[in-house]
Amino acid sequence: MQRQGSIGGNAAIRVRVTGGVLLVAHLALVAWLTLRPLDVPWVTPANFRPLATVRADLALGGAEAARRIGAGLALLAPLGVLLPMAHGRLRVSAPASLVRTTAAGALASVGIALLQTGVPGRVADVDTLLLNTVGVALAHLALVPAGRLLLRRRAERRDRSAARQEDPSQGRTPTIPRVGIAPWSDALPPSSP
Template structure:
């Protein structure tokens, strides 16, 4: 249960709703980019050796390699802050949130790679999973602590959301003296 300042409940609902909407829009964009068929004259073999594709990208040259590696890092990076935003919890463990978000990002990336096996012109690349996961972790570490601190502080200095334990408030019992 969450206690909210006046108008805080509406703000919390708006934040979660915006998080879900942005998350859905981003995942649809990623699905459109990664799962559309490509017309290519030939398709390279699947890369199942970790870091082999990154080494090959770096061998192409600085600019080309940085563009390919950067694209892999940026593709799912918004999940690093959209997943916690959609969750809407402000007072959580930093490490627990990071682990949950990175695990979800890795599973989404792996799911996309597995779906690519049935799409013409798309090739499975284990380095994409690695780069996408690192991108999610970096985005989470950069954005989420600042965003949560800002939500805790609110706009006027009062907390926007104050979470209580899942069981609710502890009841208080008035003390009764010893009977005569």
């Protein structure tokens, strides 16, 4: 049974499966990147002051600041597209979709930070949580509304094309949904006047 507002038929299954597979692959890559132990001589203390690390990165200036901030934004940014893709719905409230996706990205970032507390050489940083969450929201805003619009237009064109192919003089024969047969009035031959 198809959910209301979802992509139709086989396309829905392909989009959801592709989104799910890519989502699992991305999360595996993120786990590998963020949960490996680091062999470092010393570790900085955990940062619980918002934007302190971002300010320190900006103080470095230039390419190094852009690289560090960009890495924080890009780490979980694909979730902004992959989560709605795995969900597979075309007709949803744009603000609600953004909030849901951003909240899921924030929870994934918090989960990674909590797991990192037990990994040697890794420390918790609130700025990483903020940058990861902003990255998810930016990716969602940049790609998901346009992608949904494109898929909705494609589905509408397909529906119009299918409607033109039907014989307009006859129309579709109504069927009883539970049984899948036509009513008796349609099965009887037409009476002559």
